[in-house]
Every structure is written in structure tokens, then in C-alpha cells.
Amino acid sequence: MKTFVSILFFVGMTRLTIVAGDSFSGGRFNEQSTAVSLIKKADYISVPITISSSQGDPVLRLEEMGRARKLLVKGAEESKEFQVYSKWFMGGSGGGSSWSSAPYSEDSSFQMQLLFSLASTTNEVFQEMIKIRQFISGIKPPGKATFTLGGPSLVVGNTAQYRKELVAKIGADVRELKEALGTSGRVSISGFENPITSRPIDDQQVEILMQYHVEIQTAEK
Numbered sequence: 001m002k003t004f005v006s007i008l009f010f011v012g013m014t015r016l017t018i019v020a021g022d023s024f025s026g027g028r029f030n031e032q033s034t035a036v037s038l039i040k041k042a043d044y045i046s047v048p049i050t051i052s053s054s055q056g057d058p059v060l061r062l063e064e065m066g067r068a069r070k071l072l073v074k075g076a077e078e079s080k081e082f083q084v085y086s087k088w089f090m091g092g093s094g095g096g097s098s099w100s101s102a103p104y105s106e107d108s109s110f111q112m113q114l115l116f117s118l119a120s121t122t123n124e125v126f127q128e129m130i131k132i133r134q135f136i137s138g139i140k141p142p143g144k145a146t147f148t149l150g151g152p153s154l155v156v157g158n159t160a161q162y163r164k165e166l167v168a169k170i171g172a173d174v175r176e177l178k179e180a181l182g183t184s185g186r187v188s189i190s191g192f193e194n195p196i197t198s199r200p201i202d203d204q205q206v207e208i209l210m211q212y213h214v215e216i217q218t219a220e221k
């Protein structure tokens with residue numbers, strides 16, 4: 001008879017669920033999972049910018065927002081410090097940087113994302129936000145168009161570059177657990193296809209995470 005040991009990792013603890021072979025119904029155990037993580041310096045401050053216009057005529061409104069967008073892109077190119085994207089930049093999701101669906105909100109506003117590189121600065125986020133606001137205030141939008149800044153967040157440019165390092169950490173965790181359990185049984189790991197995500201942990205660093213699930217099968221002596 002075989003005993004299946006489902007090992008689910010959680011922060012600060014290890015949970016073991018041992019199920020006798022006769023009561024194992026096939027398929028997979030509880031799909032709960034945990035994540036390995038890395039702490040890395042953020043690549044960018046990411047700030048959403050809403051371009052809107054109070055122009056009454058819909059055609060003129062869109063024309064104004066289009067001209068405001070071009071001014072923003074031109075200003076970013078000339079500054080050499082900023083990057084501007086016409087869709088949401090989500091630096092912590094998927095296999096790398098990803099993008100949302102259309103940035104339009106009906107025909108009255110347009111979403112863009114402003115990235116400020118942290119590669120050559122050691123300043124705190126609030127200090128760099130002053131620079132970002134000064135950059136935006138230096139661009140005069142046409143007509144009745146306006147720029148509205150959202151809240152800043154820290155992102156990495158490409159989370160996929162850390163997949164190999166995260167997988168290595170999973171392997172190390174599994175080896176330690178097998179040693180602690182005193183077993184050489186078969187190991188089944190799933191979740192390598194899971195998206196890699198990130199979240200800010202302070203004003204300069206982000207935690208990069210990858211979820212996974214592991215099962216160790218041992219044979220009774």
C-alpha cells in the first residue's frame with residue numbers, strides 16, 4: 001500500500017497532509033499552493049496618467065486628447081528619463097511585462113503609463129515623484145485637455161528573467177523537505193507555468209513571486 005504525502009508550502013511553516021492510498025481518489029490533492037520569492041531592486045516608478053478633455057464636441061475632444069498624447073510622448077523622448085506607453089504597463093505580472101486591453105474610457109479620457117527609471121538614482125520614491133510632477137506640469141496640454149496623475153507603484157521591467165532563479169529555489173526547497181522527511185520517494189511538482197508576479201515591499205524594492213504545488217509519494221515498508 002502506498003501513502004501519498006501532499007506538501008504545501010506556506011510562509012513560515014510547512015503543512016503536511018498524509019492520505020492513505022485506499023482513500024486517495026485520483027486526480028490531484030487540494031490545489032492550495034504557495035510561492036517562492038526573490039527580493040530585487042525595482043526598475044521603474046510607474047505612474048498612470050489620464051488624459052481627458054472637457055471639450056463639448058466629441059470630435060474636438062478626441063483631437064485635443066490626441067495632441068496632448070503627442071506632447072507627452074515628445075516630452076518623454078526629449079527628457080531621456082521617462083518612457084510613456086499608451087496602454088497599462090503591468091511590470092509584475094505574467095511571464096514579463098504585460099499590457100491591458102484598450103486604454104480608452106468611452107471617448108472622454110485616455111490612459112497612459114509613465115515610467116521613470118531607477119537605474120541611476122538612490123533617491124526615495126517621494127523625491128522622484130517631485131521630478132515626475134515637475135515633468136508633467138512643464139507640458140501644457142492643448143485647449144481643454146488635462147493630465148491627471150495616479151498613484152505611483154514600483155515595477156520591474158521583465159519578471160521572466162527571474163524564472164530560472166525561482167525554479168532553482170523551488171528545487172532547493174523540495175530537496176530540503178525530502179531530507180527532513182527521510183524519503184527518496186517520487187516528487188511531483190506543478191506550477192512552473194504559473195505567471196510570475198511582483199509587489200512593492202518598500203520604497204526601492206519589490207518581491208518577485210512564483211506559485212507552485214508539490215507532492216511527494218512514499219511507499220510503506
